[in-house]
Amino acid sequence: MAEPVALKLTQKDFKSDQEVRWCPGCGDYAILAAVQSFMPELRIPRERTVFVSGIGCSSRFPYYMNTYGMHSIHGRAPAIATGLSVSRPDLSVWVVTGDGDALSIGGNHLIHALRRNVNLKILLFNNRIYGLTKGQYSPTSELGKITKSTPVGSADSPFNPLSLALGAEATFVARTIDSDRKHLQSVLRAAAEHQGSAFVEIYQNCNIFNDGAFETLKDPSTRDEYLIRLEHRQPITFGADGQRCVVHPPGGFGLEVRETASVDPADIVVHDATVAEPAYAFALSRLPGLDLRNTPIGVLRQVERSSYDERVREQTDSAKAKATGTPEEQLAGLLTSGDTWTIL
Amino acid sequence: MTKQVRQLDRVVIRFAGDSGDGMQLTGDRFTSETAQLGNDISTLPNFPAEIRAPAGTLPGVSSFQVHFADYDILTPGDAPNVLVAMNPAALKANIGDLPRGADIIVNTDEFTKRNLTKVGYAANPLEDGSLDGYALHPVALTAMTIGALADHDVSKKDAERAKNMFALGLLSWMYSRPYESTIRFLERKFAARPELVAANIAAFKAGWNFGETTEDFGVRYEVKPAKMSPGTYRNITGNQALSLGLVAAGVRSGLPVFLGAYPITPASDILHELSKHKRFGVTTMQAEDEIAAIGAALGASYGGSLGITTTSGPGVALKGETISLAVALELPLVVIDVQRAGPSTGMPTKTEQADLNMALFGRHGEAPVAVVAPRSPSDCFFAAIEAARIALTYRTPVILLSDNYVANGSEPWLLPEVDSLPDLRVEFATEPNGDDGKTFLPYLRDPVTMARPWAIPGTPGLEHRIGGLEKADKTGDISYDPANHDFMVRTRAARIEAIPVPDVEVEDPDGDARTLVLGWGSTYGPIGAACRALRQRGLPVAQAHLRHLSPMPANLGDVLKAYDRVVVPEMNLGQLAHVIRGRYLVDAIPYNQVSGLPFTAAKLESMLEEVVKNG
Ligand code: SF4
Numbered sequence: 001m002a003e004p005v006a007l008k009l010t011q012k013d014f015k016s017d018q019e020v021r022w023c024p025g026c027g028d029y030a031i032l033a034a035v036q037s038f039m040p041e042l043r044i045p046r047e048r049t050v051f052v053s054g055i056g057c058s059s060r061f062p063y064y065m066n067t068y069g070m071h072s073i074h075g076r077a078p079a080i081a082t083g084l085s086v087s088r089p090d091l092s093v094w095v096v097t098g099d100g101d102a103l104s105i106g107g108n109h110l111i112h113a114l115r116r117n118v119n120l121k122i123l124l125f126n127n128r129i130y131g132l133t134k135g136q137y138s139p140t141s142e143l144g145k146i147t148k149s150t151p152v153g154s155a156d157s158p159f160n161p162l163s164l165a166l167g168a169e170a171t172f173v174a175r176t177i178d179s180d181r182k183h184l185q186s187v188l189r190a191a192a193e194h195q196g197s198a199f200v201e202i203y204q205n206c207n208i209f210n211d212g213a214f215e216t217l218k219d220p221s222t223r224d225e226y227l228i229r230l231e232h233r234q235p236i237t238f239g240a241d242g243q244r245c246v247v248h249p250p251g252g253f254g255l256e257v258r259e260t261a262s263v264d265p266a267d268i269v270v271h272d273a274t275v276a277e278p279a280y281a282f283a284l285s286r287l288p289g290l291d292l293r294n295t296p297i298g299v300l301r302q303v304e305r306s307s308y309d310e311r312v313r314e315q316t317d318s319a320k321a322k323a324t325g326t327p328e329e330q331l332a333g334l335l336t337s338g339d340t341w342t343i344l
Numbered sequence: 345m346t347k348q349v350r351q352l353d354r355v356v357i358r359f360a361g362d363s364g365d366g367m368q369l370t371g372d373r374f375t376s377e378t379a380q381l382g383n384d385i386s387t388l389p390n391f392p393a394e395i396r397a398p399a400g401t402l403p404g405v406s407s408f409q410v411h412f413a414d415y416d417i418l419t420p421g422d423a424p425n426v427l428v429a430m431n432p433a434a435l436k437a438n439i440g441d442l443p444r445g446a447d448i449i450v451n452t453d454e455f456t457k458r459n460l461t462k463v464g465y466a467a468n469p470l471e472d473g474s475l476d477g478y479a480l481h482p483v484a485l486t487a488m489t490i491g492a493l494a495d496h497d498v499s500k501k502d503a504e505r506a507k508n509m510f511a512l513g514l515l516s517w518m519y520s521r522p523y524e525s526t527i528r529f530l531e532r533k534f535a536a537r538p539e540l541v542a543a544n545i546a547a548f549k550a551g552w553n554f555g556e557t558t559e560d561f562g563v564r565y566e567v568k569p570a571k572m573s574p575g576t577y578r579n580i581t582g583n584q585a586l587s588l589g590l591v592a593a594g595v596r597s598g599l600p601v602f603l604g605a606y607p608i609t610p611a612s613d614i615l616h617e618l619s620k621h622k623r624f625g626v627t628t629m630q631a632e633d634e635i636a637a638i639g640a641a642l643g644a645s646y647g648g649s650l651g652i653t654t655t656s657g658p659g660v661a662l663k664g665e666t667i668s669l670a671v672a673l674e675l676p677l678v679v680i681d682v683q684r685a686g687p688s689t690g691m692p693t694k695t696e697q698a699d700l701n702m703a704l705f706g707r708h709g710e711a712p713v714a715v716v717a718p719r720s721p722s723d724c725f726f727a728a729i730e731a732a733r734i735a736l737t738y739r740t741p742v743i744l745l746s747d748n749y750v751a752n753g754s755e756p757w758l759l760p761e762v763d764s765l766p767d768l769r770v771e772f773a774t775e776p777n778g779d780d781g782k783t784f785l786p787y788l789r790d791p792v793t794m795a796r797p798w799a800i801p802g803t804p805g806l807e808h809r810i811g812g813l814e815k816a817d818k819t820g821d822i823s824y825d826p827a828n829h830d831f832m833v834r835t836r837a838a839r840i841e842a843i844p845v846p847d848v849e850v851e852d853p854d855g856d857a858r859t860l861v862l863g864w865g866s867t868y869g870p871i872g873a874a875c876r877a878l879r880q881r882g883l884p885v886a887q888a889h890l891r892h893l894s895p896m897p898a899n900l901g902d903v904l905k906a907y908d909r910v911v912v913p914e915m916n917l918g919q920l921a922h923v924i925r926g927r928y929l930v931d932a933i934p935y936n937q938v939s940g941l942p943f944t945a946a947k948l949e950s951m952l953e954e955v956v957k958n959g
Contacts, residue, residue, distance in 0.1 A: 016809065047804045052643070055812075063809050063822065068801035070646060072639075073669050079636035083643030083651065084801070087602050087627060091647070091801050109639070112632035113663065245889035270413025312627060327595045327624065332762045333590060334621070339376050339525055339579045340759070343569075 002045035002092035010039040014068040022057060027178035027204035031125065032064055039067075040183045042092070042192055049092045052081040054101040057132050058125035058204070061096040075106025078113035078120065081152060084311050085119050092192075095122040099140040100130050105158050107139075111168035116308035119143035120190075124161060125178075129144050129210035142290060162285035164277050165199040166311060173199035173281060174299040176207060179218050182298065183229075190299050196307040216292050228287065230298030233269040238294075246287070247267075254283035256293050273302040337344075347556070347564045354413035355519065355567055359511070361430030361451075362399050362436045363392055366508040370428075371408025373529060377521035381757055381958060382569030383412040386752040386869065388671040388942070392692045393537035400459050409800035414568040418876075419868035420753060421946035422633040428511055429612060430454060433463045433465040433825030442562075450512070451507065453486035459840065465627045481785055485510055491525040492550035496543045506547035511730035511864040513551025513614065513761035520566045524547065553591055573758055580720040580757045583610070586680065587617035591624050594650055596729070597736055597768035600625040602644030602654045604637035606659065609692040610748045611682040611773025614654045636661040638679065642666055644747065645675045648772060648800035650732060654680040657699045658688070660743070662777050664707045667741050669812050672709040672798050676735035676923035680728075681714075681748040685940040693941025695748035697865055698916035703743040704894055704923065710833045712840040714738070715894040717745040719868035722757035729766060736770050738843050739795040745893070747915075749942045750866040754903040773806060784808055794839035809876070846894040847859055848900040853879065859956050862932070864920055873945035893920070896927070904930045911935055911955055913948055 014036040022028045039049065049067040052060035055074035056208045062069030068091075070078050075162040077095045095113075102110045102124050113120060129147065130136040136149040140161065142151040165173045172194040176187040184202065191198035203214040216222045224240040239259055245268045246315040257270060275281070281301035288295040323330055357374070368389055370729070375387050377819045388409045392916075397404030411421035426447040429435040431454035455470055469475055470482055490512040493503040510528075516523050527545060535539040555561050580588075594601035603875035605615040605628065621630040627644075631637035637651040638780060645651030652661065660681045670677045683699045684689035703715045714734045718727035725748055731742040776784045784806045787796050798804040808820060815843060816823035851859070851872075863956045868889045874885045888903055890896065904910055904924065910932045912921040925932050935951055937943055 045804065046807050048802055050801045062582045062811070067807055069811075070811040071809065071813065072672075073665055073812060074636060076639045076666065079631065079639030080643035082636070083602060083604060083629070083640030083645075083649075084647045085627065085643075086640070087600060087649045088801065089643040108632055109636050112636065129515075184573040280863070309586075312629075316622045316625065316627060320625070323623035327598075328762045330593045330624065331592055334591065334624075335759050335762070336576060336578070338578050339379065340383065340576050341380050343382060343572050343574050 002044045002090060005045065007040075007043050007045060008209065009046065009257045011040065011340075014066050018063045019122045019307055020064050021060065023208050025207040027127065028061070028125065029080070030103060030178045030181065031202055031204060032061065034181045035188065036065070038188050039313065044092045048090060050084060051094045051096055052077045052084065053096040054098075054106055056098040056101045056130070057206070057207070058096055058098040059101060073257040074105070075101055077101070078122065081120050081137050082118045082250045082308075083112055083114070086312050089313060090121070095120050096124065098125050099124065099128060099138045099161070101160060101311070103139040103164070111164070114165055114168040114170040114199060117305050119196055119307045120291050121191050121198045122200065124199070126161060127204045127206035127210055127285045128213050129206050135209040145161065146182050154217040160202045160285055163282060166282045166285060169278065169313070170199045170301070171196045171303050171334060172201070172299070173285075173301040175201045175203070175295075175297045176232040177203045177214065177297060179215060185319050189304065194302060196305060205261050212329045213256055214292065217295055226293050226295055227294040228294055230241070230273075230284070230296050230300065230335045231271055231273050232271060232299065235265070235266060235270050254286055257287065273299045275301075276303060293338045302305065347562060349520075349564050349566055353415065354411065354417065354563050355426065355565065356410040356411045356424045357411065357426040357428070357515065358424035358438060358441075359428045360405060360407035360434035361508070363394075363397060364399060364434065365430045366405070366505070367406050367408050367415055367430070370512050371410055374515060374521065375410050375579055376525050376529070377516060377523055378412045380522050380525050382572070383414060383490070383567055383752070384416045385410060385412045385574065385579060385756055386417055386420045387411070388749070389752045391693055393691065400431055400433055402437050402455075403464055405433050407434070407438060407854050407879060412567055414570050416570060416572070417943070418444055418873040419945055424697070426515075428515065430507070430511070432465055432469075434457050434873050435469065436463045437466065442478065445479065447479045447481065448475065449481045449483060449511070451485035452482045454616075458865055458889065480619040483514070483554070483560075488550065488554065489547050492546055493543050497539045498543045498548060501542060502543060506544050509547040510551035510554075513548040514555045516557035517552040518561060518564060518647060520564060521542050523552070525897065529543050535612055557590060566927070569777075572756070575758045577756045577758055579754050581698050581754045582718065583682070583726040583752065584617060585612040585722050585757065586724035586728045586751070587614050588747060589725040590614075590652060590678075590732070590763070591621050591626060591734035592618055592620060592725070592765055593729050593768055594624055595627060595762070596765050597650055597732065597770060599736075599770070600627065600649045601652065602641055602649040603628045604631050604640035604644070605629070605654045605850055606631050606634045608656045608659050610684055610751050611654045611656050611680065612661075613751070614680065615680070632842045634659040635666060637901065638663040638666040638677075642670055642673070642675065642677055645670075645677050646673070646800070648798070650676065650678070650736065652678040652680065653932075654682070656684050656692070657686050657702065660699060660702055661706070668707045668709060668711040669711060670741040671707070671713060672808050672812050672815070672820050674739045676739055677741040678735050679729045679741055681743060681745050682751045683745060685938070691940045693748065695866070695942055696915050696938060696940065697747055698747070698865070698919065698921040698938065700864070700916065701744060701892065710837060711945050712837050712937045713894065713929045714740055714742040714840055714843055714892075715745060716892055717865035717890070718750055718840045719865060719889055719891065720752050721753050721755045725757070729768070730891070733766055735770055736768055737795065738793055738839065739798060740840060745865055747866045766816040770798065772803065775797040776805060784809060785818045785932045787815055788818045789839075794835070794842060843894050845895060845897055848886045848888050848890060848897040848903055850886050851875070852884070852901055854884055858888035858908040858911045859952070860886045860888060860904065860926045861952060862888050862890065862904070862912050862920070862924065863914070864893055867915065870911060870943040870945045872946055874948035877945065878947045878952055878956065883953060884954055885956055890920070899930045904932075905926050909933065909955055909959065911952065913943060913951075915939075915943070
């Protein structure tokens with residue numbers, strides 16, 4: 001993992017000279033600005049930061065960051081970033097992806113990066129639509145969603161990205177929202193500090209093809225009713241006056257939302273992202289209904305597990321430590337290993 | 345009893361049995377003994393795709409052919425002089441390849457009614473006279489092995505399993521092979537179970553002694569060492585040599601090697617081999633799929649490693665999109681295709697050369713890459729280094745087309761001196777290259793190699809973005825400009841065409857040939873053997889063999905036009921011939937075989953004889 005050094009960088013340092021070309025009003029602008037203004041805080045030199053993306057609107061992101069960057073192939077960013085991260089532990093490697101990129105064409109790479117716990121920070125911009133290809137439904141679009149490719153409504157059940165990541169044994173799983181810069185940056189901070197894969201779902205508004213998809217989570221008149229803001233080691237209550245809470249009902253598997261007044265305060269679940277058993281975070285990820293009520297944001301899960309990068313490096317280092325001689329001498333030894341014979 | 349000793353110049357033996365009979369190991373040991381003696385050798389394993397096909401059936405037959413001689417040989421031999429058949433299925437599956445008069449050693453214990461019926465023998469071929477034209481040696485291999493191990497502390501099953509060592513002992517006696525290496529091998533293999541070491545050695549010796557005492561084998565043979573260049577040798581398969589070549593490329597470039605691979609026959613052995621060489625800074629990653637395997641390799645290349653991916657045809661098909669990205673990114677990447685018979689799953693353990701079109705053309709857009717092919721098992725070492733050299737120097741994907749025949753075949757390899765291997769060191773970009781001394785232009789090319797700078801993440805001041813979108817010349821910025829796209833497409837093609845590769849050499853000892861045989865890849869041996877045979881008979885024929893299929897050698901056009909006839913034998917339906925016709929307007933004559941088996945020299949010889957004589 002890239003080590004912080006004493007550096008004085010500003011948001012401006014992370015802006016590339018490329019003209020940003022998302023649609024005016026797109027949620028991606030807010031995320032870009034939030035990331036650019038957050039990066040200096042990490043004190044990682046720009047040259048040791050790499051953004052790798054796939055294909056889609058969100059995947060244009062690397063072009064706008066004045067760091068190293070690669071805009072790669074649809075769905076393949078986690079695979080490409082894995083090779084980079086494993087071979088270059090001195091870098092801070094970020095993956096920027098979308099719901100179609102990460103969960104449809106690239107689903108396989110995402111789950112395997114997470115299970116390996118590759119040292120990647122994965123930002124999934126979820127706008128629940130295909131934007132770049134002009135408006136088809138995505139693997140996070142609601143059942144029945146009417147789009148260009150589903151004129152009478154989508155027949156697919158959507159993925160819950162957090163549940164999927166947790167099922168893949170992700171060690172860091174969080175959600176945030178494009179428009180809430182403070183929250184977004186707090187989640188980025190936690191993700192950056194995490195060793196291993198950090199999976200961050202960012203609800204992002206596509207104002208062209210799926211405008212207002214998360215409006216209830218943003219509108220001041222509804223958001224407090226809809227959002228559960230998770231705080232580590234705090235009882236999970238929400239609503240304008242904390243009138244709702246999350247409990248673990250006896251005998252049930254998961255978590256449920258209740259009126260705070262109706263439960264014993266001792267029964268309110270105290271959030272702990274470090275719970276080893278993923279079932280807890282999974283239960284949190286299942287709280288929202290189809291209408292986005294009870295949507296948890298913040299860090300659902302953050303546990304320690306050695307990263308793939310570390311394990312691979314350990315094997316290489318221990319093999320190297322046992323070797324003697326220059327690489328050329330070792331190679332000569334390798335070539336002559338096995339049964340050889342000499343002709344004079 | 346003193347036995348007569350007869351001198352031979354060459355012998356072809358085929359060990360055949362059930363896949364559980366240990367025939368690959370037996371053949372391997374015989375090969376190793378033969379190598380120690382100093383014969384030239386060429387081997388060919390042939391095994392079923394199923395791990396354990398039903399015992400005693402034809403699909404379950406596994407065989408290993410070894411050709412050894414007192415002169416230099418080019419192929420594992422067309423027809424065996426000796427067949428060791430461990431059961432009726434092995435006899436039935438192989439008898440068709442045997443010339444009359446060949447020796448057949450059979451394990452009579454397996455010729456039961458049930459086993460005969462299983463493979464459709466109505467009568468016992470050992471008794472019905474159908475093998476009268478051969479020198480049949482019926483041996484109760486199983487019973488004698490069990491008998492020899494009566495005093496050993498091993499189960500009956502383990503005793504029975506040692507029958508392949510009995511067979512090996514017998515054959516080692518027949519051909520006067522030194523057996524010390526086999527004893528050492530058994531001691532290593534069963535180190536954890538000394539009783540098995542003893543039993544297997546006893547079985548081997550019982551087989552040896554049986555040869556010495558039985559009257560059935562009246563003659564013992566000798567094949568004198570071949571005249572080979574001085575030096576140290578080892579016997580090596582193509583996949584092993586290729587793996588060592590990749591390690592060597594890492595050492596000679598000073599770069600870490602990163603292999604991304606997904607298991608696939610017949611390429612997996614390269615992954616297995618490279619995973620043992622971590623001390624050389626080799627990282628192997630068994631990826632979740634073929635696409636991830638090449639993606640990770642490309643990611644590692646981007647970071648300054650020598651990125652490699654190994655696979656077979658179906659895997660290359662899946663990797664196509666990433667190869668195209670590497671073409672656009674202009675980063676080094678080595679893609680190894682150990683070809684097998686297709687399409688689709690085809691025949692995964694059989695050989696073919698039908699991925700040439702895919703290697704040359706099988707991508708979207710204009711996506712030229714360099715393509716190289718090894719000609720023999722040991723040549724895989726040098727071909728791997730050549731692929732790495734081109735990839736690193738010219739910052740391009742390179743496809744290396746091996747195939748099952750060279751990958752699993754083996755031959756003696758004169759070990760090279762490490763210092764004699766090419767220097768593959770590269771320079772990463774460290775400074776801005778723009779005129780103003782401050783700007784970095786990621787697509788400003790080296791005037792000689794036409795390669796762009798390799799500026800790896802971590803280099804201060806060179807931060808830049810690359811991607812699959814078309815790039816403006818020099819700056820690498822996204823560009824939709826029509827003239828720029830036209831320029832970039834042509835530049836990517838031109839820079840591959842401009843890679844200097846050695847001229848193709850023509851073998852025409854008397855210089856009077858009017859017919860040229862042009863091959864590529866693993867057909868070198870059979871074509872060479874056929875040409876030699878024709879020349880010995882006074883029929884002149886020239887041979888040229890391509891290592892570089894993209895770009896092609898600069899002199900190839902002149903070479904082709906110097907002959908009246910050009911014949912192109914390939915294990916596909918004429919893919920190189922098609923390219924030759926299209927590129928050079930030469931009326932090349934395709935000669936094709938797609939049986940999953942390599943050409944026999946005899947078949948090529950008779951085909952070429954027709955062409956040479958009749959034009
Ligand atoms: S299509 Fe949607 S996601 Fe894409 S840039 Fe426009 S607003 Fe943003």
